[in-house]
Amino acid sequence: MFLVTGATGSLGRRIVRQLREQDSSVRAFVRLYSNYGELEDRGAEVFIGDLTEARDIAKATRDIEYVISCHGSGKDAQAVDYRANIDLIDHAIANNVKHFVFISVLGVDRGYQAPTFKAKREVEKYLMASGLNYTILRPTGFANNLLPLAERFRDTGLYLLIGDNQNRSSIVSTDDLAKIAIASVTNSSAQNQVFAVGGAEVLTREDIPRIFAEVFQREPIILNPPLFLFDGLRSGIGLINPQLEQSLGTLRTLLAHEFYCTTEEITRLESTFNLKMESVRSFIQRYLGSGLSTANE
Numbered sequence: 001m002f003l004v005t006g007a008t009g010s011l012g013r014r015i016v017r018q019l020r021e022q023d024s025s026v027r028a029f030v031r032l033y034s035n036y037g038e039l040e041d042r043g044a045e046v047f048i049g050d051l052t053e054a055r056d057i058a059k060a061t062r063d064i065e066y067v068i069s070c071h072g073s074g075k076d077a078q079a080v081d082y083r084a085n086i087d088l089i090d091h092a093i094a095n096n097v098k099h100f101v102f103i104s105v106l107g108v109d110r111g112y113q114a115p116t117f118k119a120k121r122e123v124e125k126y127l128m129a130s131g132l133n134y135t136i137l138r139p140t141g142f143a144n145n146l147l148p149l150a151e152r153f154r155d156t157g158l159y160l161l162i163g164d165n166q167n168r169s170s171i172v173s174t175d176d177l178a179k180i181a182i183a184s185v186t187n188s189s190a191q192n193q194v195f196a197v198g199g200a201e202v203l204t205r206e207d208i209p210r211i212f213a214e215v216f217q218r219e220p221i222i223l224n225p226p227l228f229l230f231d232g233l234r235s236g237i238g239l240i241n242p243q244l245e246q247s248l249g250t251l252r253t254l255l256a257h258e259f260y261c262t263t264e265e266i267t268r269l270e271s272t273f274n275l276k277m278e279s280v281r282s283f284i285q286r287y288l289g290s291g292l293s294t295a296n297e
């Protein structure tokens with residue numbers, strides 16, 4: 001039995017889908033008000049709880065062999081990105097869990113002060129020292145984040161690009177990442193390893209609207225405000241809502257820096273997991289190529 005946290009998220013729902021496609025038992029940790037009907041329909045055992053409640057984590061980890069931790073905090077890095085993962089690890093040890101997969105983030109070891117990055121780094125350290133079998137995956141940005149932008153582009157030609165248009169990234173197919181997370185628990189070469197996880201190519205920010213333009217056959221209209229405008233807006237928000245300003249710090253870190261994998265990192269990933277990472281173009285075409293809509297993806 002797998003326990004998947006963040007099972008209603010972009011990555012988590014893909015992991016649950018793929019596990020059920022291969023007929024594996026999966027307990028999906030979800031919140032009551034979230035949209036978990038699809039997971040239930042696919043035959044996942046739905047566990048309703050809140051990751052900020054240690055007793056829910058204690059219950060959810062009973063009779064579990066594998067944990068895939070892929071929840072995200074949005075706002076509360078201390079309680080959700082940090083504490084919930086520490087509790088999951090402690091209960092995984094107590095329940096003799098065979099393998100723990102933790103979804104971290106690329107650049108977690110660069111000393112960024114954004115709360116999510118700090119929390120993930122501390123969780124990584126705790127997991128490595130825990131004695132559990134683990135795999136830590138450090139992904140770049142997920143390709144599904146591009147789907148709403150691609151849909152808007154398809155309808156209007158507009159693309160909003162904040163900050164330096166030459167910043168590089170290697171956006172990863174969220175479906176490939178789900179595959180890798182699942183394979184990590186049985187792949188002996190992934191035992192107690194850390195992997196950078198990126199897509200097939202290193203792209204500059206301005207490559208994205210170029211790819212959209214090719215896929216949808218229309219001229220892009222690129223709006224490119226500088227990063228200081230975002231900073232000004234964020235400071236303004238801070239006057240009204242300091243917590244939101246702090247959580248926007250993670251987005252600020254993502255906008256201001258480059259997050260791409262080296263050729264060596266992608267080669268290691270592809271050879272360990274025996275797959276070819278998907279390109280952004282292929283991902284967009286697969287989801288939107290025939291005029292499909294992407295609600296909930």
Ligand SMILES: NC(=O)c1ccc[n+]([C@@H]2O[C@H](COP(=O)([O-])OP(=O)(O)OC[C@H]3O[C@@H](n4cnc5c(N)ncnc54)[C@H](OP(=O)(O)O)[C@@H]3O)[C@@H](O)[C@H]2O)c1
Nearest residue numbers: 006007008009010011031034050051070071072140141142
């Ligand atoms: N998205 C990216 O580009 C990216 C890049 C690198 C790393 N990552 C990491 O990858 C992981 C997955 O990201 P994602 O984009 O798939 O996340 P997401 O779509 O934002 O989903 C977050 C998930 O966490 C759940 N969650 C949040 N707080 C919870 C709580 N208190 N109790 C129970 N569940 C809670 C949410 O449940 P609800 O449905 O109830 O809200 C949702 O299922 C995260 O750890 C993220 O930091 C993401």
